Amino acid sequence: MSEEKKIKNLTRAGIEGRKKDKKLFPVTSLKEGEEGVIHSISGGLGFMSRLAGMGIIPGSGIKVLRKSRGPVIVLVNNTRVALGRGQASKILVVFDLLLQRKRSL
Numbered sequence: 001m002s003e004e005k006k007i008k009n010l011t012r013a014g015i016e017g018r019k020k021d022k023k024l025f026p027v028t029s030l031k032e033g034e035e036g037v038i039h040s041i042s043g044g045l046g047f048m049s050r051l052a053g054m055g056i057i058p059g060s061g062i063k064v065l066r067k068s069r070g071p072v073i074v075l076v077n078n079t080r081v082a083l084g085r086g087q088a089s090k091i092l093v094v095f096d097l098l099l100q101r102k103r104s105l
Helices: 003-018 045-053 085-089 097-104
Strands: 024-026 035-041 061-066 072-076 079-083 091-094
Touching: 024 035, 035 045, 072 085, 079 085, 085 091
Parallel strands: none
Antiparallel strands: 024 091, 035 061, 035 091, 061 072, 072 079
């Protein structure tokens, strides 16, 4: 299967998943130190393939390291990635509050 078809399938799966009743948030809504699981990415094929090249794909865990003025720095697959706010707002994550509470204890 070509990379374009894989990305289209991931996008289609993300859109179908949004129809279910899940609490989805953009990465920009997470606070520093909070984690989530990437649910879907909205954007064009070029944007999706660029993120996939950095390991940012649906199903991956993501942690916000820094969210001050300027880029949002996230940790994905033990790699730090700097994303612009517009890019980060297109990445939707499922935030598990119970998991966050367990890790903070």
